[in-house]
Amino acid sequence: MDEAFEAVRREIAARAPEFDIDPTMARVERVLELLGDPHRAYRTVHVTGTNGKSSTARMVERLVREHGLRTGRFTSPHLTSVTERIAVDGEPLSQERFVEVFEDVAPYIGVADRESQERGGPPLSFFEVLTVMAFAAFADAPVDVAIIEVGMGGTWDSTNVVDGEVAVITPIAMDHERWLGSTLDEIATEKSGIIKDGAVAVIAEQQDAAFEPILARSQSVGAHLIREGVDLEVVDRRVAVGGQLIDLRTPAGVYTEIFLPLHGAHQAHNALLALAATEALISGGRALGAEIVEAGFGDVDAPGRLEVVRTSPTVVVDVAHNPAGAEAVVDALEESFNLEHIVAVVAVMADKDAEGLLSVLEPTVAEVVVTRNSSERSADPETLAVVAREVFGEERVHVAGRLDEALQLAADLVEANDKHGGGVGTGVLVTGSVVTVADTRILVGRG
Secondary structure (H helix, E strand, C coil), X not given: CHHHHHHHHHHHHCCCCCCCCCCCCHHHHHHHHHHCCHHHCCEEEEEECCCCHHHXXXXXHHHHHCCCCCEEEECXXXXXCHHHHEEECCEECCHHHHHHHHHHHHHHHHHHHHHHHHCCXXXXXXXXXXXXXXXXXXXXXXXXXEEEEXXXXXXXXXXXXXXXXXXXXXXXXXXCHHHHCCXXXXXXXXXXXXXXXXXXXXXXXXCHHHHHHHHHHHHHHCCEEEEECCCEEEEEEEEEXXXXXXXXXXXXXXXXXXXXXXXXXXXXXXXXXXXXXXXXXXXXXXXXXXXXHHHHHHCCCCCCCCEEEECXXXXXXXXXXXXXXXXXXXXXXXHHCCCCEEEEEECCECCCCHHHHHHHHCCCCCEEEECCCCCCCECCHHHHHHHHXXXXXXXXXXXXXXXXXXXHHHHHHHHHCCCCCCCCCEEEEEECCHHHHHHHHHHCCCC
């Protein structure tokens, strides 16, 4: 089966990549029409935003599943295997099932490819094919509820063929400006497109420029708005072993002493959105059972999000790829990890705001090792080093041509500054891209 899976993976990967956007839902709509609209066979929660989408989607899925409902979860990008993106009841599709689903939908994708090309358009992209596969797999399972994360934006994202009963929008920041717009207003306008007629919209606290188009969209489609800072609140949070204890307020009441096995204030706020979304979906906005909430949140994981992948020295990986994501990482490191000397290993995509990300890291990070990841879009280390030296100064910047070399150099640097012995108080942070984290997890045996 490995050979069959690899052949399918290569076939899908040969299509236009996720960053090569042709903004239309028409091709996916056509395939789904040919398949009998499988995306309408189950209820849907749709998640967008800039940071925190995958973590929030995973929390919603876990809370919904704790109610005894069968779930589908579609998230992106993946860390190790493309199969991670499509999960049923919390488990990624097996390679065998992935191949089966592809073979089921391939003839219909072929029809849509030909029709599009006859009109002068492109065939379905990599992400569009996966979107179709997810919706088909969920209908075939069958699932009761699908939790769908957008690929990019919202309005024209291929996932926006669904009519989500609940739309969740995590904090919006500057990212993907080439496709989504150069202002928060423009980006938020794109993302608010997932809010559908009569839906419930659960909205994270936003800057005014981002909230205004969300409000306008909600009013225009008659959506019921649930806002963090108005209807929702993280009442309290305390650092705990392996995560944090949180108190959350929703319109239904206050939930106290919930253990969340994830680090950082941002994850508490993601949990708040997930809780409100699940209330809206499951109980019509009434409070959920305390034991269900405790069990659901207590079992949540978020690979690649402030994940400790090695000890002695401590190696923490995080997929932050923009300044807003880096701010969440820095805050969580200072709060939850007792590290006095941190060396960062950073590899970013060439189109990202490297200077912004590095500037956020600089006050917390003693030294930085810039390198490249396995993507062809990875920034050249020497180019990245020029930017890093402007932020950190010459003496605090190191360059490595390969990620494995960068990790070894970072480990050597923290060992040289280990004042207490045994790696206590020192650590390595690996960040800058999902690909950087994925590569690192493979190198340390976590992939």
